[in-house]
Amino acid sequence: MLTIFVYAIIIALVILGLVVYFSLIHKEKQVYNILKSQNIPGEPFVPIIGQLPKMREYSKADKSMEYHVDLQSKYGSVYLVSFGPVIRLVIIQPNLIADVLKKYTKFYVKPPLFRTVFMSIMGEHNLLVIEGDAHDRARKMLNPAFHFINLQSMVSIMIKQTALAVDKWGKTANTVDLQKELNSLTLSIIASSAFGQAFETNAKAKDVILNSAVSVLDAIYYRSADVPINQMPFLNKLPLFKKQVIDQGSKRIAEIVQQMVNERRMGTNQSLCNGNDLLDLLLTARDQDGKGFNEQEIKDEAMAFVLAGHETTGNLMVWCMYILMTHSDVYQDCCDEVDRVLKDQPLNNAQLNELHIIEAVLQETLRLYPPAPFIVRQCIYEHSIGSGENQIRLPVGATVLLNTYALHRSAQYWRDPLSFDYKRWMRNVDGVKPKLSHPFCYLPFSAGNRNCIGQNFAMLEAKVILAMLVQRLHFEIVPGQKIVPILRITMKTKYGLQAKITRRF
Numbered sequence: 001m002l003t004i005f006v007y008a009i010i011i012a013l014v015i016l017g018l019v020v021y022f023s024l025i026h027k028e029k030q031v032y033n034i035l036k037s038q039n040i041p042g043e044p045f046v047p048i049i050g051q052l053p054k055m056r057e058y059s060k061a062d063k064s065m066e067y068h069v070d071l072q073s074k075y076g077s078v079y080l081v082s083f084g085p086v087i088r089l090v091i092i093q094p095n096l097i098a099d100v101l102k103k104y105t106k107f108y109v110k111p112p113l114f115r116t117v118f119m120s121i122m123g124e125h126n127l128l129v130i131e132g133d134a135h136d137r138a139r140k141m142l143n144p145a146f147h148f149i150n151l152q153s154m155v156s157i158m159i160k161q162t163a164l165a166v167d168k169w170g171k172t173a174n175t176v177d178l179q180k181e182l183n184s185l186t187l188s189i190i191a192s193s194a195f196g197q198a199f200e201t202n203a204k205a206k207d208v209i210l211n212s213a214v215s216v217l218d219a220i221y222y223r224s225a226d227v228p229i230n231q232m233p234f235l236n237k238l239p240l241f242k243k244q245v246i247d248q249g250s251k252r253i254a255e256i257v258q259q260m261v262n263e264r265r266m267g268t269n270q271s272l273c274n275g276n277d278l279l280d281l282l283l284t285a286r287d288q289d290g291k292g293f294n295e296q297e298i299k300d301e302a303m304a305f306v307l308a309g310h311e312t313t314g315n316l317m318v319w320c321m322y323i324l325m326t327h328s329d330v331y332q333d334c335c336d337e338v339d340r341v342l343k344d345q346p347l348n349n350a351q352l353n354e355l356h357i358i359e360a361v362l363q364e365t366l367r368l369y370p371p372a373p374f375i376v377r378q379c380i381y382e383h384s385i386g387s388g389e390n391q392i393r394l395p396v397g398a399t400v401l402l403n404t405y406a407l408h409r410s411a412q413y414w415r416d417p418l419s420f421d422y423k424r425w426m427r428n429v430d431g432v433k434p435k436l437s438h439p440f441c442y443l444p445f446s447a448g449n450r451n452c453i454g455q456n457f458a459m460l461e462a463k464v465i466l467a468m469l470v471q472r473l474h475f476e477i478v479p480g481q482k483i484v485p486i487l488r489i490t491m492k493t494k495y496g497l498q499a500k501i502t503r504r505f
Contacts, residue, residue: 025085027397032087034395035080040089042080043071050082062484062494065373065405072406078392081401086113088376088401089394092410094440096392097402099385100377101440101448108377111399117489121216121250122307123300127453137287139453142301145281146453151460153274154193155349158464161188163346166472170503175478178321179496182465183314184210189461190310194278194302195260196271205256212249213307219245221488257303261295278305305454312371313458315492317465319369320362322497323420324470325477330422331470333357338471344505347471352463358470360425362462366444368420371490373405375446404443405491413441476500 025047032045043051058067068090071081077092091097100108109131118128127138144150165185169176187210191199199205219242263269264279271277276284282298293301324331337357379398384391394400409417414437415424427433436442445452452458469475478498486494 028082028085028087031395031398032080034393035087035089035398038392040078040080040392041075042090043082045087046082048085050084050086052082052084055083059486062482062486064487064494065485065491068403068406069409072403077410083113083401086111086399088399089392090401090403092403092406093386093390094407094413094438096386096390097407097443098440098447100400100402101375101443101446101450104383104385105448105450107379107381107383108400109380111376111378114376117220118304118308120220120246121213121253122304123254123296125294125297125300126304127301128304128308135450138293138297138301139449141285141287141293142281142453144285145278146456148456150273150275150281151457152349154277154457155352155460155464156274157192157272158189158461159347159468161185161192162465162468164188166468169501170473175498175500177496178475178499179318179493182317182321183310185465186314186317186461187213187306187310189465190313190457191306192272193457194306195257195269196264196273196277196279197269199260205260208252208256209306212252213311216246216249216253217311217489219243219249253303253307254299257299257306261298261302278302309454309458311490313461315371315490316362316365316369316458316462318493318497320365320462320466321469321475321499322477322483322493323361323365323368325475325499327420330361330420333422334361334466334470338467342467342471347464347467352460352467355463355467356427357422358463358466359459360422362459362466363425364420364422367408367414367442368418369485369491370404370408370444372444372446373403373487373491375402375404375443376400377402402443407441407443410441413437472504474502474504476502 029045029047036042055064055067058064071079071090072092078096079090081088081090091100110129115124115129122128124130127135127142130138162185165181165188169181184206188199188206191206191209223241223243223246260269261279261283264283271280279298279302282293282301284292286292324334334357337355341351341354377400379394379396379400382394382396384393386392407413411417415421424434440447445455445458476499478500481498482495483497484494485491
């Protein structure tokens, strides 16, 4: 009897070993061999863990983004690296990036890890994760929501929420953590623009979404990098390694969002915009066959817009304020422009187009500190990108990582690339922006048919926030703190950003 039991255990272990080998090692090793055979340099193939130990070593030394810069210095603009069990072909060449994002866009999908990460918090029926015809349908239905006219109607919300934050910060003599406060502000703006009165009057809703989002995103990163279980099919379903944190936090957020949708349907929750807000547009959008979004799609699309949008824009504003507080000349130029355009009066919609320096500062911040520094795709049809000696044959299943962080800092495409120079974005006397050295060398919002649908909302919101903060408050960085970037789904400050705030008037 004991012998049978031992044999059963051995057989089970053998089966488990085969499953692990063929699902996590064999396919990735094949991809690695195909790419290496084309003389693509890179790190050695290490089953399951890949280069995660080295990445952790850099992270502990507060150099997580420098790891990728060092790889570029070592291997050039195309190389191989493993994020856990998955081999990634890293590309920092605009011509090749253009092939991936535009020319052969239909040959790629978001990779399994991306879907696992975002479906766990935003559901599976939103623009971030859906593919193919479903994506094209939803994109066409949502485009009107981000039309210039609709966005203009949301400026009043942006101004109101920023004014509330200004009043709050101006009353304290203590320092504040801008990482926390600016993410809270962008959440208030985006959620009020999406959900209307139901969010603005419900303090609990804001706390639930903000606190749950932080804890869930931290848990997701832990399961993706520290313990790469998110990249292991079947195992990532087990209630281990903070899985409960993700499930419970996502459930709380989903319940709040569903409540707001229900209240809008019953007429007890009104839009705060001059026109329709995002929720109105989600409820009334129709495809070419006259069909609208179903209940699950409405909830998931709303969650994706709020959760993804507030995190990215909030981090943009954190890095922007860091730049101002460490570049006194840039800070003064912003103050001078705001004072000249606004003339000590409250900001209004018409003045936004006159804030050219403010806009240029935001664009330069996006260059050096893109909130989403990597774009990841998985190949679903074998094909080749590039041409001549630079041609690369991509097998089915290959994962491509477009490193926009390194691209934005490359001397090949940018003059004095590591210096903050907003003047590189200033328009000429005819109002025309300077031409990029390559159409695909600047990708803060990605490009192609899967570029960020909310980029115009984000830039409008950022202009409002920056103009009002510069006009009404003075920010001074607290000395002695360590400011380093770290990737936690988006790129943020690892230890926050402490600032002393005083009123200008």
